[in-house]
Each structure stands twice: as structure tokens, then as C-alpha cells.
Amino acid sequence: MTQSPTQASTCDVSIVIPVYNEEDNLPELVARVGEAMQPSGFSFELICVDDGSRDDSARVLAGLAAKTPWLKPRYLMRNYGQTAALQAGFDAVGGRYTVTLDGDLQNDPLDIPDLIRTLESRSDISMISGWRKDRQDKALSRKLPSMLANRLISWATGVSLHDYGCALKAYRSELVKRIRLYGELHRFVPVLAFEAGAKIMEVPVRHHARTRGQSKYGIDRTFRVLLDLLLMKFMLRYLHRPLHAFGGVGLWMLVPGAGILGYLGVLKLLGESIGGRPLLLLGIMLALMGVQLIAIGLLGEILIRIYHEPEGRDQYRLREPPEL
Template sequence: MTDSLDISVVVPLLNEEESLPELQDWISRVMEEKGFQYEILFIDDGSTDRSWEIISQLAEKSPHVKGIRFNRNYGKSAALNIGFKNASGQVVITMDADLQDSPDEIPGLYDQITKDGFDLVSGWKKKRYDPIMKTIPSKFFNFVARKFSGIKLHDFNCGLKAYKRDVIKAIDVYGEMHRYIPFLAKGQGFVKIGERVVQHQARKYGETKFGLERFIFGFLDLLSISFVSKFKKRPMHFFGSFGTLSFFIGTIITFWVIGRKIYEIQMGLPARDVVAQPLFFLALVAVIIGVQLFLAGFIGEMMTQTSTKKSDYLVSHKIGLSK
């Protein structure tokens, strides 16, 4: 039966007990109006309120509702990653649980994947109901992300996205990389990435779980994923190149300093002491750094060949899914 599902809706959440019944009802209403075969996967990222209890109650009432609960808070990336691994739909929709993403957008996103042939479609909250301290840093962050990734999206961090099933099964979302899923998808060869203007609503319950520090971490993650996407499978190309360059520069300078002293002695000129020259020590440092970088690249290559992936988060409960 799972193979016949049209849509899986993956909803990561943390302490959203008030919004869950309304969100589930809204999603189900849209799905049934359009005649979709669907499932809703609520991923409880270690909530400390009644969120898991609410999910359990919803699952008892509806066979479409499934749930996964972490034993503690691991972050949105971990929640999405395990949601992707358990999703069965041909199209996977992600959205936040705070009711700011509208389930009414699901049919349009689904059509862009199934009819227009996109691998991934990202929502664009063109009109936002967020405070200015959140919107201004977000605009700057998205500008930098576009430049780094080469992907022309206005809103990388929008939680409302649609994916072809092949995409979410081909990527691993880790750390805080949920902001850069389009970048991860592009790195796996899924280059048909689209965008859709979506309705954004004011938060109805509770408070946002994200602070301004996410933008600082976001830029660090952007640098990290830029590096990993280019050199994950070939670390020697990065470390080896810089190591070789540093080694040869240091070696050339060292021989030049020593050669100049020999020349001065042969010509009867006042010979400067080699070890008294700062340039000589800088050259030695360059040689040492070059060797270290080369070895780092070599070790990285060995680790790449022998590494095995494993999740570092624990699931404490599941509903409606195989154990």
C-alpha cells in the first residue's frame, strides 16, 4: 500500500502541542478534497510539552497519521533526515508545524513536481509576517547563499518545500544543513530546482524556536557545505594542492637563502647568517605546513574510502511505522 502513496507530508516539530490538531485537520482536508493517497509524518524533536501525546491521539483517529519521536532534541536537520528515510510517497512535502505554512499550497507544489518535472520546488515567502529583526538578516543570508551555491532561490530557509522521492532518498541531512537541502540535491545531480511563491501566515500559537544565532551558524554551514560538496570524495585535491604549493615555495626560499650565503662567501662579501634571517624560518614553516597539509589530504582520502555512515540520534517511539 505504501508504494501507492502520492504524497508524504513530513512535519518536524518542537513543542507545538496547540497547533498539531488544527494542522492535521487542515492537511487532511486538502488531501481528501484533491483525492490524494497520503501520509502525515510528525517528527517530534524531543518536545517537552504534550506534543507526542497529541500525535498519538491523532494517529488513533486517523490511519494517515504516523509519528517518530526522538529521545531528546537533535535539531531540525535530524528530524527531516529521519522523516525522509521513512517517507513512502512519490512526492514529499515538508512544512513547519507552527501553522505559518499553508497546506493549501500542497496541490500546486505537487503539480510542479509531477507535471512540470522539477526535482525540487522551494517555497518563497514573498510577503512575510515576521519581525524586522528576522526578515533583514534573512534577506542578506539568502543573497549570500545564492552567490555561493549558484542556485537562484529567494528563500533557502522556507520550510515549505516539495521533493521528488528520488531526491530525498539520495541525500543525508546532517548538522544544520536543512537550510541547504537544495545545495545538497544539486550536489547529487538533481539540478531542476524551482520556486513557488507561497502564502505565509502569522504565528498563531507559541513563540519561534529560532534566534538570530541561526544566521551565524547558517553562514558557517554554508562554508562547510561548499567545501564538502566540492572535496568530499577527493580531499587530496584540496589539501594536497595547497600542501604542495606551500612545500615548494618554502623549499625554493630555503635554497635561495642558503645559496645566497654560499655566493657571498665565494665572492668575499660579508655573509649574513642564515639562521639569523626571519625569511629562513618563514620558509621552514611553509615547508612544514606543506607536509602537514599533504598528510591531511592523504589521511582524508583513506577515511573517505573506509568511512561508514551512522546516525548519532536515537528514536524513542514510532507510530504507524515499522520498528
């Protein structure tokens, strides 16, 4: 993707951190990022996105930014959620590489230079996902759902990773500009990157126990993951051909429904009464549902063409030819 003059790279690395109620962690977080990046030789910027915090996080960020030239905070009007905060950070990046991590000090900024060097040495890799191999969370209510979710997402999407929940990830910034985040899709960034044509690498990273503040995650997010996973599965397989998804199910209902109605129609012509048969209701229900699903698929085909054509969005992306 060619950058416009206004999007030209202003530094080597843009570090994006969504922040929500982390006032106690912010001074140490900013200090640790500086300690990790300043000796590395990479020019960098730190984009902390305050997601409508209810504590003094925004005030602390503003104070730190006044004396830290590479800290560039963004402040959202209200609490939109981690996905929107992450997208706000992606929209502001000016570096050749983009790195994300959490603001709770569980990710270690010291891993960032190594991730960038790996990207620089591997031209075939577009994204590196961190793996908290030695995870320090003690609560089983966090470890067990995370383990199950990682296996389920890997199986369902074909993008096999040990740790989808690790916020520490590094990207080539042209990839970041190609993906858009909505809803609660921040945990599915590797899947979206894969759909955008990225080759993904996973590497072990450090992980620390939380010492300040409270975790924002709970067991209830497992159910949201299942719904988002259904969306990801659809996007990977049927985004550009929705008729195959809805129309396929519709045909499986319409054909037996039409067969049942045809059979009952023959019986009616032969003089038998069919008005009180449950089979009649089943045939009508299957036929109507089948027609409706096929119609939804056709509408989806029309919408995907509207999505692509007016703004000239490509249905494919080209890559460089392989080296001989």
C-alpha cells in the same frame, strides 16, 4: 533509484513535519492538512516527528493519531535538532512524493496539492522549493539575516533561490532517498539535492504570521549558516577530489617555503649566519604547513575511496535519454 518491496510506495504523498514544542498548534495543523489533502484526490500520510519536545506535543500527537489513520507520528528519544528530525521523517516516507513544512502554521497546507500537480506535470523537475514572497514575519531580526543568507548561499553555491529558509518543499521521493542530512544542513537541502543531480524549481507560496508558540530562530544562527556554507562549498567543489583543495593550498605554501630555505641554504654555504633571521622561521613554517596540507589532501583521497568502494556507492548517476 529502484525501491525494494519493503520500500514500495504506499500512498501518493508523504508529508513530513518536524515538531518541537508545538502542542498548541498541532490540532489545527493536523486538521488543516486533512482539509487540504482529502479533497485533492491524492492518497497521503502525515509524518510528524516529535523532536524530544519538552511540552505535551508527544502526548497530543499520540491522541490525534489514535483517531486519525493517516497521521503517523515518530518520537525521537531527545532533542536532536531539526536536521535529524527531518531525516527521521525522510527515512519513514512511503509516498511517491514527499512534502516538508514547519509545524508552526506559518506554511499553508493548501499549497501542497498544487506543488504535487506541478511535479506530476513537469517530469524534468525533481524538487520544488517554496518562496515566501509575501513574508508575514514583522521582526527585522528575522527578515534581514534571512535576506542576506539567501543571497550569500545563492552566490556561493550557484543554486540561486530567493528563499532557502522556507520549509515548504516538494520532492520526488527517489530524490529524498538519495540525500542524507547531518548536523544543521536542513537549510541547505536544495544544495544537497542539486549535488544529487536534481533540477530545482522555485514557486511562490502562502505565508502566515505565527499566532501561537515561540520562534526557535535567533540572530545567532547567522554565524552557524556561514560555517555550514563553507562545508557546502567544499562538498560541491571538492568532495570527490580533496587533494585539489588541501594540496593546492599546500603547494602555495610549500613552494615559497622551499625557495626561502634554499636561498638561506646557499647563504649558509657561503659562510653567512642565518640562525637569527626571521626569514628562516618563515621558510620552515611555510614548508611544514605545506607538507601537512598535502598530507591531509592525500588522506582525504584515501578516505573518499573507502567511502565509495566497500559499499559500491556510485560516483555518478545516469538519467533517461532526452526525448526526440
